[in-house]
Amino acid sequence: MAQKLILLVEAEPSIVNRVEDCLTSSDYDFFNAIDGAEGIRKVFEIYPDLIIVDLALPLMSGIQLVRTLNFLKLQVPVIFIGEHSEFTKNKVKLPHVKDTCVNHMISEELEAKVEAVLNDPRGFEDIKLELEPEEFLGFLSREDRKKILIASDGPTARNLFNQLDTLGYYELYIATDGREALFKAISIQPDLIIASTDLTILEGKKLAKLLYILGHSLPLIFMQLNQDPITQEQLSKLEGVVGFWSTGQALNERKFLFDEVQKAVSLNARMLKNLNNAYKEIDTMNLKAGMGSNDILDDPTLFQEFDDVDLD
Amino acid sequence: MAIDLKAILIGQPTETMGALEDSKVKVIEVADCLQGIRGIIRHRPDFVLCRVELEGLNGLSMARILLMLKINIPLIMTAPEHKPAHEKIVENLPNVVGYWAEAGIYYDLKRFVEKFKRPSSNKRDKPQTPYSFKFIEHEWANLLEKSNKKRILLIEKDELTRKAILTKLNKIPGLQLFTCQDGLEGLLKALFIKPNLILTEIDIPEINGLALAQILYVLGKPIPLVFVTANEQKEVKRKATNIEGVVGFLHKSRLPRRGFLAMALAQYLQKSERLQSAIGESYEKARVDNLETEKDSII
Numbered sequence: 001m002a003q004k005l006i007l008l009v010e011a012e013p014s015i016v017n018r019v020e021d022c023l024t025s026s027d028y029d030f031f032n033a034i035d036g037a038e039g040i041r042k043v044f045e046i047y048p049d050l051i052i053v054d055l056a057l058p059l060m061s062g063i064q065l066v067r068t069l070n071f072l073k074l075q076v077p078v079i080f081i082g083e084h085s086e087f088t089k090n091k092v093k094l095p096h097v098k099d100t101c102v103n104h105m106i107s108e109e110l111e112a113k114v115e116a117v118l119n120d121p122r123g124f125e126d127i128k129l130e131l132e133p134e135e136f137l138g139f140l141s142r143e144d145r146k147k148i149l150i151a152s153d154g155p156t157a158r159n160l161f162n163q164l165d166t167l168g169y170y171e172l173y174i175a176t177d178g179r180e181a182l183f184k185a186i187s188i189q190p191d192l193i194i195a196s197t198d199l200t201i202l203e204g205k206k207l208a209k210l211l212y213i214l215g216h217s218l219p220l221i222f223m224q225l226n227q228d229p230i231t232q233e234q235l236s237k238l239e240g241v242v243g244f245w246s247t248g249q250a251l252n253e254r255k256f257l258f259d260e261v262q263k264a265v266s267l268n269a270r271m272l273k274n275l276n277n278a279y280k281e282i283d284t285m286n287l288k289a290g291m292g293s294n295d296i297l298d299d300p301t302l303f304q305e306f307d308d309v310d311l312d
Numbered sequence: 313m314a315i316d317l318k319a320i321l322i323g324q325p326t327e328t329m330g331a332l333e334d335s336k337v338k339v340i341e342v343a344d345c346l347q348g349i350r351g352i353i354r355h356r357p358d359f360v361l362c363r364v365e366l367e368g369l370n371g372l373s374m375a376r377i378l379l380m381l382k383i384n385i386p387l388i389m390t391a392p393e394h395k396p397a398h399e400k401i402v403e404n405l406p407n408v409v410g411y412w413a414e415a416g417i418y419y420d421l422k423r424f425v426e427k428f429k430r431p432s433s434n435k436r437d438k439p440q441t442p443y444s445f446k447f448i449e450h451e452w453a454n455l456l457e458k459s460n461k462k463r464i465l466l467i468e469k470d471e472l473t474r475k476a477i478l479t480k481l482n483k484i485p486g487l488q489l490f491t492c493q494d495g496l497e498g499l500l501k502a503l504f505i506k507p508n509l510i511l512t513e514i515d516i517p518e519i520n521g522l523a524l525a526q527i528l529y530v531l532g533k534p535i536p537l538v539f540v541t542a543n544e545q546k547e548v549k550r551k552a553t554n555i556e557g558v559v560g561f562l563h564k565s566r567l568p569r570r571g572f573l574a575m576a577l578a579q580y581l582q583k584s585e586r587l588q589s590a591i592g593e594s595y596e597k598a599r600v601d602n603l604e605t606e607k608d609s610i611i
Binding site for chain 2 (some may be wrong): 002013041043044045047072073074075082124125126127130131132133136137139140141182183187214215216255
């Protein structure tokens with residue numbers, strides 16, 4: 001049998017030890033992440049067969065972590081662990097959560113539960129990503145043009161696309177909701193993302209956060225219909241955010257649009273490099289500092305909406 | 313309302329230019345099909361005029377490549393005089409809308425543009441099917457991961473062999489693995505994920521390995537490629553060696569040897585890194601073998 005990879009997302013060292021002690025079989029290869037963001041990144045890095053997640057993680061809760069993974073279309077099976085009180089408090093039903101185990105029963109029960117989940121054949125679904133013909137042609141052309149992803153509602157995105165397309169020197173991509181924007185941003189790695197704050201499915205703020213959590217901090221300009229200083233302040237703390245536009249101005253003032261895009265794109269070549277270097281040094285402390293401790297990942301409502309999202 | 317039309321002319325006589333200028337069509341002229349394909353990708357013209365017989369890549373091969381890439385821009389093939397052999401091939405190419413003798417081209421073209429300008433035939437308004445890329449879950453995780461891992465695309469039609477090679481590759485750290493089963497899927501997937509190396513058989517369905525390597529090269533995406541071989545003829549191997557981007561051959565019989573694949577792969581990855589910068593330079597001067605011979609496997 002091939003070795004099974006198990007990822008434990010748990011901050012408390014004593015619990016980590018307890019879990020490690022009970023999963024001694026040489027059939028298992030064991031990994032540990034200490035918070036939700038690291039957990040998500042590790043899931044993509046090692047692609048485990050099973051994730052054991054503490055319900056009460058710092059920064060991003062276990063539930064948020066699982067929701068996020070579901071949102072990102074991964075169906076890796078999950079076992080929740082935690083104190084008894086947390087289980088009574090959090091009675092959510094989440095897809096792909098196969099079992100639970102209270103902390104004081106780990107030594108007695110966890111091994112059998114792990115074995116049962118791993119032996120239970122899980123479903124795999126292919127994931128599809130679509131590109132419009134003109135986007136694919138952009139993808140095929142030589143890479144001497146700057147790539148720009150425009151994420152907004154259909155008419156706005158199309159309008160900006162057409163305006164910028166007349167210049168001929170950008171490779172342009174379109175996304176009409178936040179999830180599409182996320183996936184396209186990661187696979188295309190644009191030099192600039194222009195995104196509405198009020199994207200459907202995954203709003204602009206969350207898009208920026210998820211990109212950051214996944215390690216793809218791409219330069220991003222937000223567009224807002226009515227400029228709102230409070231939101232702007234919040235957003236400007238996010239890694240990668242380089243500017244704010246009023247949607248009306250972008251749509252109606254051609255000169256503004258062209259000048260700003262050009263400015264952003266030339267500025268970003270340098271910034272992107274810095275960001276990538278910074279990413280290499282990311283640890284949890286960084287994550288906290290970069291995102292503002294009481295802001296981004298602490299927000300309990302942050303990933304709740306992922307629930308409503310169609311997870312097909 | 314007047315519609316702005318854009319056309320690309322490949323190896324055309326001056327009459328073509330004149331007719332299009334009189335019809336107020338924007339024209340981009342290029343000398344050969346290699347530049348033609350790149351121009352089509354870059355400028356997205358409304359239609360293309362191309363002489364069938366040209367140095368290097370010929371017009372019909374170009375039409376095939378565009379078809380494979382699902383770039384459905386109407387092509388008009390021209391020749392100094394009609395050849396029945398061409399006509400037969402053209403019939404099988406749905407993206408070729410005409411095959412004209414160059415003698416009467418002025419009037420043919422004016423009529424064509426008139427018709428094209430009518431709103432009902434404006435291709436740009438028709439909904440186009442998007443390109444769809446399919447990934448298994450593990451590939452998807454690879455795609456979203458931020459990493460410096462090397463991406464490998466394995467194209468192998470036989471499931472058992474595919475799994476056997478994958479199992480071996482899985483044990484090598486620092487790789488992201490992607491697979492597919494035929495050349496067409498492989499081509500599109502390769503263009504999308506930009507792997508560091510492609511491992512493929514020569515004999516794969518839809519587009520064979522040689523054509524795949526050539527097309528990547530034509531597109532200016534010469535992804536380094538290793539052929540997994542069994543008992544190919546010398547002639548096929550010789551041809552394969554001559555294609556830019558091909559960095560080596562892996563004989564299937566050697567794969568079971570312990571540690572062999574890991575070592576070979578490390579060498580190939582190193583070689584392909586060097587090659588990729590070198591290819592970038594030679595690319596402009598490229599000449600491509602005629603893809604004509606591949607027609608049976610391509611269509």
